[in-house]
Every structure is written in structure tokens, then in C-alpha cells.
Amino acid sequence: MIVDLFWIISFPLAFVIHDGEEIIVQHKWMLTHKDFLIQKYPRAKRIVTHLSCLSTKAFAMAVLEELILLLFTAAYILIGGVYAMELWIALFMAFSVHFVIHIVQGVLVRGYVPGLVTSILMLPYAYFGISRICEDVSGVKLIQLSVLGVVAMMINLRFAHWIGKKFSH
Known part of the structure; x- marks a missing residue:
């Protein structure tokens, strides 16, 4: 089985740790770097x-x-839902791509960006997760699920920020 209890439990925990870093620094960092970012990009x-x-x-x-x-999603996997493994792989791959995006952002900005520290620290976690997935999933299916996961992440990110915006006022 691709997804054992370790991966099911550790994924939300990894998410909380990574996004905790982003929550703590995002707003102040954006206000401090807004003009620089707009000028440069x-x-x-x-x-x-x-x-x-x-x-x-x-x-x-x-x-x-x-x-x-x-x-x-974790609960759905635990009850053995239809396409639960594919759903988990898509989300895990999107989460792993998310780490790479933060690292690329750090390189482009030539410094710290929110989420960079935990992205670097979690690269081994992503590597071992992807390695485990590759034991049971073909390369083509992995690419398909990765693209699906990234697209779903982008769509949900817009929705999540829309919800967040409701709390900005």
C-alpha cells in the first residue's frame, strides 16, 4: 500500500508546520517587501x-x-474511499511542488521568503514520500496526478484566499 498510516498522519502535520511559518511572517514580510517586489517584478x-x-x-x-x-482527505483515505490513493498522491505532489516554488522564489528574491525555511527542511520528507509513491505508480500516472494536484491546488488557493479576504476587513 502506497499510503500507510505514517504518511496519512504526517502529511497534515507537515502542512501545519510549513504553513505555520507562512502565517507567522507572511503579512509583515509582504508589507516590508511589497515595493521591492513590484519594482523588480x-x-x-x-x-x-x-x-x-x-x-x-x-x-x-x-x-x-x-x-x-x-x-x-486523510479521513477519506482512512475509510478506503474510491480513488483515495490517487487523491492523496495528487495532493502530496502539489505540496512537494509548493516547496520547490518557495525555494525558487527565495532564489529570485535573493533572500528569505515566507515558507522558505520549512520548504528546505521538508525536502527530505518530500523526497522520501515521492520515492515511496514511485515504487507503486508509473511515471506517466505520477505526472498526471502531479498536474492534477497542482491545478487543484491553484484553484483551491484562489478559493482559500477569497475566504481569507472576508476576514481582512
């Missing part, structure tokens, strides 16, 4: 402005929505 002005407007509470509410979704 003018095409990112819309997203930078949006992220700058998310208060810590708003960002935490967005993270809470994602955590609830992840916990429901």
Missing part, C-alpha cells in the same frame, strides 16, 4: 498587492480552509 503587481492586503488573520483563515480539506 512589475508583472506580479496584482498578486503582490493581493498578498499584501491579506492580514495575518485572513491568511490564517485561508490556511485553515486548506487544512480542513486536507483532514477530510
Whole structure:
């Protein structure tokens, strides 16, 4: 079985640790670096402005929505739901890609970005998880599930930030 109890339990825990770092520093970091980011990356002005407007509470509410979704997924896996393994793999792969995105952001900014420290620390976790998945899943299926997971993550991120925005006022 690809997903044993260790992976089911550790995934939400890893999420909480990583997103905890983001919650703690995101708002203040964005306010401090907003002008620099817009000047250096003018095409990112819309997203930078949006992220700058998310208060810590708003960002935490967005993270809470994602955590609830992840916990429901873990419960669905534990009860043996249809396509539960595929769902878990898609989410795990998206989460792992998310780490790489933070690292690339850090390289582009040439410094710290929210989520960078835990992304680096969790690379071995992602590596071992992906290695375990690769033992039972073909490369083509892994790529398909990864793309599905990243697309789902992007769609849900918009929804989560919309929820968070409701708490910014």
C-alpha cells in the first residue's frame, strides 16, 4: 500500500508546520517587501498587492480552509474511499511542488521568503514520500496526478484566499 498510516498522519502535520511559518511572517514580510517586489517584478503587481492586503488573520483563515480539506482527505483515505490513493498522491505532489516554488522564489528574491525555511527542511520528507509513491505508480500516472494536484491546488488557493479576504476587513 502506497499510503500507510505514517504518511496519512504526517502529511497534515507537515502542512501545519510549513504553513505555520507562512502565517507567522507572511503579512509583515509582504508589507516590508511589497515595493521591492513590484519594482523588480512589475508583472506580479496584482498578486503582490493581493498578498499584501491579506492580514495575518485572513491568511490564517485561508490556511485553515486548506487544512480542513486536507483532514477530510486523510479521513477519506482512512475509510478506503474510491480513488483515495490517487487523491492523496495528487495532493502530496502539489505540496512537494509548493516547496520547490518557495525555494525558487527565495532564489529570485535573493533572500528569505515566507515558507522558505520549512520548504528546505521538508525536502527530505518530500523526497522520501515521492520515492515511496514511485515504487507503486508509473511515471506517466505520477505526472498526471502531479498536474492534477497542482491545478487543484491553484484553484483551491484562489478559493482559500477569497475566504481569507472576508476576514481582512
